[in-house]
Amino acid sequence: MLWQDSFAVGIAEIDEQHQELFAQLEKLMDAAIGDPDHVAMEEIVIFLDQYTKDHFSGEEQRMVESQYPGYQDHKEMHREFIQELAYLKEELQSPSGKHPSLTNLIGFLSEWLIQHILDMDQQMGNYLIRHGMA
Numbered sequence: 624m625l626w627q628d629s630f631a632v633g634i635a636e637i638d639e640q641h642q643e644l645f646a647q648l649e650k651l652m653d654a655a656i657g658d659p660d661h662v663a664m665e666e667i668v669i670f671l672d673q674y675t676k677d678h679f680s681g682e683e684q685r686m687v688e689s690q691y692p693g694y695q696d697h698k699e700m701h702r703e704f705i706q707e708l709a710y711l712k713e714e715l716q717s718p719s720g721k722h723p724s725l726t727n728l729i730g731f732l733s734e735w736l737i738q739h740i741l742d743m744d745q746q747m748g749n750y751l752i753r754h755g756m757a
């Protein structure tokens with residue numbers, strides 16, 4: 624999945640982190656298709672889990688500091704993504720068949736990220752920039 628200029632939030636640190644997330648999801652999808660490489664996938668998911676938590680914490684801290692009114696809803700969405708990642712980790716470690724296929728889960732995460740950036744993150748970015756907190 625490739626980064627596009629239209630995904631920019633306007634805050635360099637956040638945009639760089641989003642680009643890294645896209646790159647990792649792309650790597651994960653590559654490892655999942657064809658003959659899935661579970662070892663490689665697990666490594667990427669473990670990295671993504673920590674990286675995403677740090678990234679979300681950074682955004683949440685900016686929202687708290689700027690008294691962003693959409694903070695609670697935004698934080699709730701972050702929790703949802705972390706939950707989906709946990710399903711993926713679970714499915715990789717012991718496939719239960721309860722969850723959709725790995726490629727579907729990764730596709731969902733990628734779509735989720737794009738929608739989240741275009742909606743909530745860009746709103747947050749505009750607010751931070753308007754309030755001189757970028």
Ligand SMILES: [Fe+2]
Binds near residue numbers: 701
């Ligand atoms: Fe966000």
